Structures are given as C-alpha cells and as structure tokens.
Amino acid sequence: YQSMWDSGVFGNLVWNAAHGHGLRSSVLGDQPYLSVHFTLTPYLLAPLLWIWPSPAALAAVQGLALGSSILAAYLIARRSTEDRLAPWAVAFLAVSTGYFHDLAGAVLDNSLYAPPCFLWGMYCLVSGRRMGAAICAGLLLTTREHAPFVIAGAGLFLAQSERGGMRKAGLVLAVAAAGLWAAQMQALRLAQSAAESPLARWTLYSSLGASLDEVLAASLRRPWLAASALVWPPAKLWVVCKAFLYLALLPLGAGAGLWTAAVAWLPNQLADAGHEFQRLGMHYSAFVYGPLVFCSLRGLIRWSGALKTAAARRILYAWVFALAGAQKFLNAEFLLSPRLMPSRWRET
Numbered sequence: 001y002q003s004m005w006d007s008g009v010f011g012n013l014v015w016n017a018a019h020g021h022g023l024r025s026s027v028l029g030d031q032p033y034l035s036v037h038f039t040l041t042p043y044l045l046a047p048l049l050w051i052w053p054s055p056a057a058l059a060a061v062q063g064l065a066l067g068s069s070i071l072a073a074y075l076i077a078r079r080s081t082e083d084r085l086a087p088w089a090v091a092f093l094a095v096s097t098g099y100f101h102d103l104a105g106a107v108l109d110n111s112l113y114a115p116p117c118f119l120w121g122m123y124c125l126v127s128g129r130r131m132g133a134a135i136c137a138g139l140l141l142t143t144r145e146h147a148p149f150v151i152a153g154a155g156l157f158l159a160q161s162e163r164g165g166m167r168k169a170g171l172v173l174a175v176a177a178a179g180l181w182a183a184q185m186q187a188l189r190l191a192q193s194a195a196e197s198p199l200a201r202w203t204l205y206s207s208l209g210a211s212l213d214e215v216l217a218a219s220l221r222r223p224w225l226a227a228s229a230l231v232w233p234p235a236k237l238w239v240v241c242k243a244f245l246y247l248a249l250l251p252l253g254a255g256a257g258l259w260t261a262a263v264a265w266l267p268n269q270l271a272d273a274g275h276e277f278q279r280l281g282m283h284y285s286a287f288v289y290g291p292l293v294f295c296s297l298r299g300l301i302r303w304s305g306a307l308k309t310a311a312a313r314r315i316l317y318a319w320v321f322a323l324a325g326a327q328k329f330l331n332a333e334f335l336l337s338p339r340l341m342p343s344r345w346r347e348t
Helices: 006-018 041-051 055-080 085-096 098-104 110-126 130-141 147-158 164-194 201-205 212-221 223-231 235-246 255-270 286-306 310-330 343-347
Strands: none
Touching: 006 041, 006 055, 041 055, 041 110, 055 085, 055 098, 055 110, 055 286, 085 098, 085 286, 085 310, 098 235, 098 286, 110 130, 110 147, 110 286, 130 147, 147 164, 147 255, 147 286, 201 212, 212 223, 223 235, 223 255, 235 255, 255 286, 286 310
C-alpha cells in the first residue's frame, strides 16, 4: 500500500532498465536518476521483470532479501560462539527492533538491499569465504552513495584484527572506500550538470553548508563544526540512545565492532536534526541497521562470555528476550501518516 511515490519511482527505474532506456525516471521528469542517487541496483533487478512483469516481483525479492538478514545474523552468531542461545537471542532482537519494522514496511527502494549485503558479507568473512565477502561488498556498492561509508567502517573494524594480513586488508579497504565515494560523487556531479532540475540533497546539511564543497570545506577547515553537529541539538543524542536501547544496549559491548556502525552512521548523524534521514526513520536506517545488528551480536557474545555464572547469563538473556518481546508492542504502528494514505485503506 505504499506504491504512490517512491515505490513508483523505483518500479519505473527497473522497468526502464529492463527495456533498454537506462536509469531514467519519468516520475521525476525523465531526468537521469544518477542526478538523484548513485545506484546500479535497477540493472541487477531488471531480469526479474522479463520473467514476471509486475511490481510484485520487486516486492517479493526485496522482502526475501531483507528477511534473509535475520538468518545471516543468526549464522554469524553460530559461527562466533558455542553458546547456542546467543544466535536465537540476536535473531529475535534483530527482527523485533523498530528499525526492522520500518524497513520491512518500507517502500520499494535500492537502499533496502544494504542490510542483507552487509550481514551476509560479514558471515562470509567469519566463515572464511573471502570471495563471497567481496561479492557482497560489490553488491552493497551498487545500492546508494551511502554504501562506501559502510565499507569503510568494516575496513576499520578489520584493521583492529590481531592478524597482520587482516589489518593491512582492512586499511586498504577503508582507503578504497573513500576513493569509491569520491568517484560516486563525481558521477553524481556529472549527472546533475546534465539534469534540468536536479534535486539538492545537500540541503540536509545546512549547518555545514549547502553543497558538497561547502560541507567538505567546513568539515576540514572547521572540524569543531562537524563535531558539534554530531551531538547538537540534544535530540540527536536521543536518536543514538534510542538505537542502543532498541538493541538492549548490546552494541556498547561490541569493542572494535563499533567502527562498523559509527562510520556508517556518520551521514545520518551529521544531517540536520528532525529530518527522518537523521532520525533513522522510515527506510533511512537501511545502512545503519546491519552494522548495529552486527555490533549487538558481538556485544552479546562478549558480555555472555565475561559472565562467570549461569545465573548471571540467565539475567542477561532474560533482559534481551524481554526487550525484544516488548518492542513488538512499542513499535507496532503504521509507517504512513494519514495524509499519505487514502481514507478507505485506513478504514479497511
């Protein structure tokens, strides 16, 4: 029931890609979509519409991909600990959190493929499947220009490894991610210069500037502005507290794993307060949700291992399962506001 705008844009993009028209959207005035976001996901999904020419195909695949994120989190925990309760606790918490509710009920969008790409990539890493991890990273980079931040966070996490080879690989990955982001920004610039009415996304960062150049200049020349934008106004800190509470405070125990969430979170946290993008509302938590789940399972394993008695571990798991169950009630709300939904749908 959310096909009025964003889902329509995405379906239009995939249809155009499937029929040789490139990444253009008639919904947005027939301009190149690369002037809005850097994405190649519609090309990957285009073959679906040759087989099943319906938006239902896109909805089904998006739902399967997003749902598989929970299985990936479960399997990462299985690979990381002998405690057989930990994978279930992580899976239940991941599927119960308000962010997953928003993502599962969100529009059709390329960013929704970020959680499965990240979590399956981490599963491939912990299980020694480096080629699989590389494929997942490549797929992640096709989603949106936010993806290099996720890759950079994963690189900094690997750079904390005790193995020298892994440390070097992590640093290379972080530097490469910065280069890829710069290349994506240049592609966006070129597309925007050819568009008749490009959308100005940098207005989300009015406290730092109104363009990419101004934001980068402010961050480099006056870094205290960027630092203050992370924590001010205080409503921004509430978003952070809420995210950790959603996940039973487990990310606090993730150690070096916190790099994955911290770097992926930067674009959201630096944005102006109050916007859904900054609040991680709707589908805007897509690039942060996966790293937060990964941090949660690392925190749970770390804290559970540090507890010496079975009674203490039972208290920890009781807290995790109780919060997971409570969130089913705390976050049970329909995503769309009344003005965006026809009244007959609401009545039904």
